[in-house]
């Protein structure tokens with residue numbers, strides 16, 4: 001049976017350029033639109049001419065066709081967001097000080113849209129100074145959030161964020177954007193829940209739409225032991241006031257009709273942990289929002305500035321930070337915060353601080369867009385796969401990390417093969433859907449699947465690393481807490497359990513049951 | 520795809536073997552402190568560069584061996600069975 005498309009609200013995506021060879025593996029869909037010149041071409045844009053989608057039953061899913069004009073409007077808004085970092089220069093007043101960034105509003109958008117005006121540049125290209133109070137290494141969501149909260153909450157604005165590539169070029173621009181707080185340990189639950197709070201008010205706080213879609217999060221259980229872990233998690237969650245419960249296959253079918261909940265499959269679905277406040281957020285918007293906020297407070301953001309060494313005085317592994325050597329020159333600073341996720345060990349080794357981290361790639365893939373049929377995020381630990389559908393209708397898939405440690409971000413065929421097999425066990429109906437592209441990012445895995453945050457034996461050297469496959473959702477709370485840690489010189493209670501010293505003291509915070517493929 | 524040269528079986532697809540991570544000298548459990556033992560258990564060098572690591576030929580000859588691999592380029596330099604000379608240990612390059 002074929003259903004008519006009833007959506008006019010932006011659930012399908014009229015214009016997609018097919019996967020192009022040599023394209024950067026980052027999921028930058030909107031830049032495709034940019035390349036096509038914005039609104040006009042979006043309307044006339046080329047869609048894949050044929051989308052094959054055969055279902056296992058009567059629930060035919062039709063390719064997206066609808067609401068192109070509405071889309072064009074919505075997309076023009078997003079196109080503007082994309083244009084922001086690249087266009088026109090930021091205004092400085094006669095004193096050379098920065099004006100606060102233009103406030104984004106619907107009226108402003110309409111006005112500029114009608115007059116085809118461009119927007120002021122979102123962040124400055126600052127002059128390189130030879131000294132800062134704080135230098136943050138890594139311009140991902142963690143580094144930028146830490147910078148933002150240092151200024152916003154503590155008034156510390158003499159801060160530089162340095163990244164060797166562009167802002168969001170690491171995991172922050174490559175993740176699958178899933179947020180949730182239904183973890184396994186009380187420490188983890190309290191921590192990630194604070195992050196969800198911050199995400200909830202973020203669009204207002206940063207005056208930038210981060211497109212939070214609170215669509216619910218299902219973690220499937222295919223075995224008795226998995227079901228037991230789900231019950232365990234649900235009880236830990238409920239005790240801490242988190243909306244989280246175990247549901248049965250009939251309820252799962254109601255929430256996500258495309259899932260095969262029959263009992264004659266290899267890994268029958270026996271139940272699921274259901275977490276309604278979980279969902280997805282547009283990851284690039286979070287990066288840009290924090291960058292814009294930090295810049296507005298006068299913080300300097302340096303892209304294409306690689307940290308080559310950290311300068312210290314005193315003994316190796318226990319001295320005191322005095323500065324940072326970068327590809328653009330030396331900076332003297334008493335405080336360095338390592339926010340480099342997958343590259344964390346390469347930075348920490350500069351001051352001889354050994355971390356409990358190995359770097360593994362995590363791969364993800366995305367299909368062509370189709371009409372919305374998957375309303376929740378679905379995760380299956382046993383099948384090593386998770387899937388969600390974007391606002392534009394693409395399915396985004398992820399898996400568990402590749403087993404062999406490497407700093408190489410190439411995608412592999414094994415990943416796609418395994419992914420396809422497992423996804424089809426869950427949703428046989430999508431067998432004819434086509435993958436548009438796959439990509440990988442580096443994940444800094446820890447033995448207990450919890451992060452490493454706070455001070456280190458080297459005075460002035462702080463870490464906010466060990467983010468594995470779950471660091472996007474933790475960005476806001478990490479920034480807030482690391483800023484407090486640096487500003488007050490004391491580790492806040494919320495992140496005390498995650499200090500580096502827990503490994504030599506033997507106080508691990510075991511989150512594997514909730515984070516191995518959890519996202 | 521990473522081809523791992525088992526000293527006995529020759530090059531095999533990495534998926535046929537178990538990857539056991541960085542190779543570090545194991546402290547003597549009888550004499551080391553808990554901190555030393557935990558450092559051995561948990562802390563890693565994790566370099567972006569040459570690394571000596573442990574592999575187990577789980578679906579072949581079932582031998583443990585070490586290889587030296589570049590973690591950025593995937594290049595391999597040597598594969599060595601334990602006990603054979605020269606044995607590779609942490610930080611050594613050939």
Ligand SMILES: Cc1cc2nc3c(=O)[nH]c(=O)nc-3n(C[C@H](O)[C@H](O)[C@H](O)COP(=O)(O)OP(=O)(O)OC[C@H]3O[C@@H](n4cnc5c(N)ncnc54)[C@H](O)[C@@H]3O)c2cc1C
Nearest residue numbers: 140141142164170171172175176178307441470471472473
């Ligand atoms: C495919 C994939 C899917 C994921 N899905 C999810 C998810 O659904 N939910 C979730 O919560 N998490 C997810 N994650 C994890 C999440 O993306 C990361 O944990 C998070 O983005 C880490 O952010 P960060 O700011 O700490 O680091 P990153 O964003 O990785 O930034 C680190 C930065 O450091 C810079 N850098 C490195 N070395 C140097 C140097 N020498 N000098 C200067 N700069 C340097 C890099 O250029 C980079 O920009 C996923 C990750 C991947 C790869």
Ligand SMILES: [Zn+2]
Nearest residue numbers: 525528576580
């Ligand atoms: Zn062998």
